[in-house]
Each structure stands twice: as C-alpha cells, then as structure tokens.
Amino acid sequence: MKLFWKLFITMMCVIISFFMISCNILVHTAFQTMLDREADRGIEEIKIFQYALLASLEGLPKDYQATDKAVAEITKSFQQSLNNAQSTIVIYNSQNKIIYCNSNLESDLISKANGNTSGIWQIAKHGKHYYMESLCRANSSKERYTLEMHRKIDHIYQDRDLLYERYHLTLILVSIGITVILLLFSIHFTRPVRKLSQVTRSFAQGNYKSRMRERGHDEVALLSQDFNQMAGQIEENIAELKENARRKEEFTEAFSHELKTPLTSIIGYADMLRSRNMPAEEIISSADYIFHQGKRLERLAMKMMEIIYIDRQSIQFQKIDIQLLIDKIKAMTEPLLKKKSIQLECQAESGLLHGDLDLLLSLFSNLIDNARKACSEHGNILLSGHPSGKGYFFSIKDDGRGMPEEEIHKITEPFYMIDKSRARKEGGAGIGMTLCQKIISLHQAEWTIESQPEKGTEVKIIFQEYHQERKASDHESNA
C-alpha cells in the first residue's frame, strides 16, 4: 500500500472514530441529563402531590372517615389543578389495591417499592410511548397510601433521536470535509516523497543530472539533501570512470596508430624488397626505412615498458643525494647534447630527495631530451635546483623554440606531438611527457610548464619529500 493511502486511511479512521465516540458520549450525556432532570421533576411532582394529599387528608375533620373515594376526589382535583393532561396518577391503599387510576397503563413499579418511603422512579415503555413512572408513600394518620405518577417523556426521546439525526448528518458532512482535507494534506505531505522516488528513478535510468529541490528543514528535506549529496558523488565518480575509459580508449587508439604506422612501412618495404627488382639506391633506401621504423618501434616498446614498470612495480623509495642525481643526469645526457653542441648548465644546491633514482633519472633525462629537441644548434639548457618553502624546487629552462600556450596542457597526452614530422626526426615516441607525468605524480611532486614561442620553455618541479643535508661527511662521501 502506498504511503499516501496509509497516511490517508489511518488518519481518516482515527479522526472519524474520535468524532463518533465523542459525539456519542455527548448525545448520551445530554440525554441522561434530560432524563435525570425529568426524574427529579417527576419525584418533585409526586412529592408535591403527596404533600397536597396529606395536607388535604389532615385538613379533613377528624371524624370524617377518609374513604378511598374521597382520596380519589382529592386526587382528581389535584390533577386538575396541576393541569397536566400528560400525567396520570394511580393511588394504592395499604393493601396495594388501586383506589384511583386515570390511566389504563399498568406498572410494576409498586412491586419494587417495598418499604421505600421516599420517591423512586423508572422508565417504562408502553406501546410507542415512554413514561416516567414515579412512586412514593404517603402515610396519613389513618391510612397508608402509595402514590404513583406516570408522565409521558416522549419529548426526551424525540430530542435524543433528533440529536442522533443531526449527529449522523454532521458525521457525513464532517467525513466528506475530512476526506477532502486529508486528501489534500496527504498529497501535500507525500509530494516530496513522490518527487524523490521520481528523481531516484530518473537517476537510476542514467540521468545523472537529476536532483531534488532542497526546501525546508524537515526529514524529507534532509533526505533530499542526502540524496543530492549521494547523487553528486555518484555523478562525479561516473564522470571520472567515463573520463578514464575515454582516456584509455584514446590511448589504445593512439597506441595502435603508433604501432601500425611503422609496421606499415616495415611490411611494405620488406614486401617490395622480396618481390621486386629494384635499383640499388632504392634497395638501400628501403632497407634504411625498415631499419629506422624498426628502431622507432623499439623506442616505443621501451617507453611502454617503462610506463608499465611504473604502473606494476611497487617502487622502493630511497633518500637520493641531489648532487649525485645531477652528476648522473649530466653523464646520461651529454652524448646527445654534444651532437648538437648544446650547453647544459647545472646549478643545484645540495639536499636529499625521497624517491626512486632510476625513475628520477628517467624524468630528468626525458625533460632535458625534450629541451634538446626544442633547441637549435649551440642552444643552452639550464638545470637549477634549490630548497624552497614547500620543498625542493627544480627548474629546467631552455632557449629553444617554445610552444604556444594552448598546446601546453596537451603535451602530457599520450602520443601528442606538436610538430609530428620534426618529433619523428628527433626520435620522439610521443609518450615521454606521459611518462614524466606518471613519475611526478608517483613522487607526489607538482610541476608547471611555462613556455613562450621562440623564447623557450621552463619546466618547474617541486618535490615535497625533501630532507636537509644529513651530515657534511655524508655529503662528501656521496659526492
């Protein structure tokens, strides 16, 4: 059952039953009060009659034998004086014999009266009519009489029935009213819940943008807030997953392109060589193409291995002396730099880095190699390092070709090359910067690249895991 109906039916039942119970009590109380009042009145009346009768009997001469007839006469006159046609009077003598009766109704009240001198009463129904029967004893000096009065009290019952009738009518009206109000009420209160379920369903169907409106401070609003928070998180995660998948797909596509391109040349030239008669110079150039494209494949494979190595291997971090690192970088890059007569200048303050020596060497040699490719003959590369507030700061600056600003963020994408044909000639595989990015993030370092076309590029790296010099002697032994 829906919450809406639960809420509606429960409230409906509760309100209607409360209404019914209270109305019943009210009507019943009113009826009882009227009945009590009528009884009081009946007793009062019979008391007056008793008093009047006794007074009349006392007023008679002493020798006058008060006959039953006389009593009947007195009663008759009394009744006339009462002027109450509704009342009927019955008088019994001491033997409980009726000596006066102006009613054809029989009552058994006398049998319940035994010994009770004060008035008693009861309600009796004769035919369609209700009667209030009251009874009391009247002891004159000579005779003991029992007085009984019957009064019609139909009006009380009529009043009660009228009340009930009104009450039923009211009940119907109130029910209708309450139904309408409760319906509106339930609709209003379950609306956020329905909205939430609607939004959740749409969210489940993949519409990750759907959100609840956060209004008010009730539980539903809190739930909406929580839902929105959850939805936001999920959306973020899904976007991240999608981005990851997209990046992977792009990488695979680029990688297969990078793989197929040299393969095309290798297969094509080899096919030409094996099946055609070609001039000697064509044979040499074809073989040269095969050789170089093969080399290119090898480079790609090596770089890929390095990336896979970083991804798979758990890397042992050690303390690395910066001077030692710089020396190794120099030794590694020198042969290639010499070919282009490029000057590499190193100014690094001593210190200890926390990292993997091979990876750091790979990072710096890649960056210096990039700088080399950007430089023309007799260019300059400056590698500087010093401790800064956040950690140890490195800068690799060249005075080479530089690149436009819009290209900078793309260069870490795998296989992205700003100038493809140039990069190929220089021997680029297109994933050097991707590798650098991985090494940097592995060392929890940060980098920024600044470049201006025709002026040069500067790569800034900050290593947070940095230690001051241990001991002077230590440094010496390392150096």
Next chain:
Amino acid sequence: MNKILIVEDEEPIANLIKMSLKSAGYLCQVCYDGQDAADQMLAENYDLCLLDIMLPEIDGYELLDYAKDIHLPVIFLTAKGETADKVRGLRAGAEDYITKPFEVLELLARVENVLRRFDKLAQTIDILDLHIDIASRTVTKKGIPLKLTYKEFDLLLLFVRNPNVALYRESIYEHVWESNYLGDSRTVDLHVQRLRKKAGLEQNIKSIYKVGYRFTTDTSQEERNQSHEPPAASHRTI
C-alpha cells in the same frame, strides 16, 4: 597515365606508396599535410586520391568533402581499422577504405578497381597474344576464347597486373582465394599449372624456387629481369 595524389603525413609510408604506384605505371604526387593537399587538388587534374585521415592542418574527412566537389575519387588509407571508422569513411563518400598495415598487392588492386569503376582504365587488357575483358571476365588467345574457371581468371589477372613481380604463394592465395594462407601450396600450384596450360603461358609464368611465381612478358632475356628498369606497363591506357 593516371595521376594519383597521395596525402600522407608519414614520410616513409608516403614514399612506399609512391614507389609501388610508380612501379605499376602511375604518376604520383605526394602531399604531407591537408592544406597542401587541398591546394594540389585544385592545381592539377588527378584521377584518384589516396587519403590518410589523421593529417595535420586539415583532416581527411574535410578533404574528402573537398574532393567530392571536384569529382575526385578518394580511397582512405588509414591506421583506423575499427568497423565504425570504415563505415564512417565509406558513408562520407570514399570509394574504398584500406587499413594500415596494407600489402602492396592489395593497394594496387584496389586502386585499379576504383580507377576502372570511374572509367579511367580500359576495361580490356591486351598482353602478349591474350585479350582480357575484365567486365565480362572472358579471355581470348589469338581470337580463340579460353575456358578459364573463376579462380584461374583471377589468377591470370593478378599475374598480368603485376608483371615482373615475384608473387609469393601466400600472397597469391590470400589475394585470389581471399582467405588466410595455411601453408598448403598445392591449391596455388595446381591452378597455376592449369592456367599455364590453358593460356599457353608456360614460358611467361616462371616458378621461383621456394617462393612462388613471376609473370614476365619477356621470355628471351631472363637476365633483363634483374635490371633496374621499372616494369613495363604498356597495358595501362585509357
């Protein structure tokens, strides 16, 4: 001679295509980027364009639209080998789609097909005393029709289109039977022998030990095949 425009940013591949097309008797022009290619398309009247998709400046799809405007047939030649890419390329209006890495034989066959479709190549080939009608798949020798099977006809066409080229059994098999060569050379040998007999090409289709066969029009001077002359392409006339 048919003029073909090659648009390819990888220099070794561009050169490879150029070499193989040249040896088959085509005139070639190479462009290394999209901008250059667009200029070339207008400057000269080409019969066919071999187009890479990933190009600097202007990409292959844009160039294709451009080529369609001047009614230049285009064959895509790209490393993008996904079915979706092929469908996209062909839908965009390319005549054919070749994925890298490709074999020279395949490239030449596809180029010829497209050229023939555009009536830029003769529907018939006259070579030696054979007259080959490609459209009706009939061959006559000195006016007498030859009864060749479907595969024998394809085989003959392959030989005739690649004169002086050593055709490997696996290449022949993959080209004519259009399935992967599984090392069983009997099928190829059998068909070649029957073709030699039927068409009287015993002297022209030469066996190469452990390799396959080579078709040559010149039976007298075997030594000349070793010379550095590009193969003759006398049959390629409009």
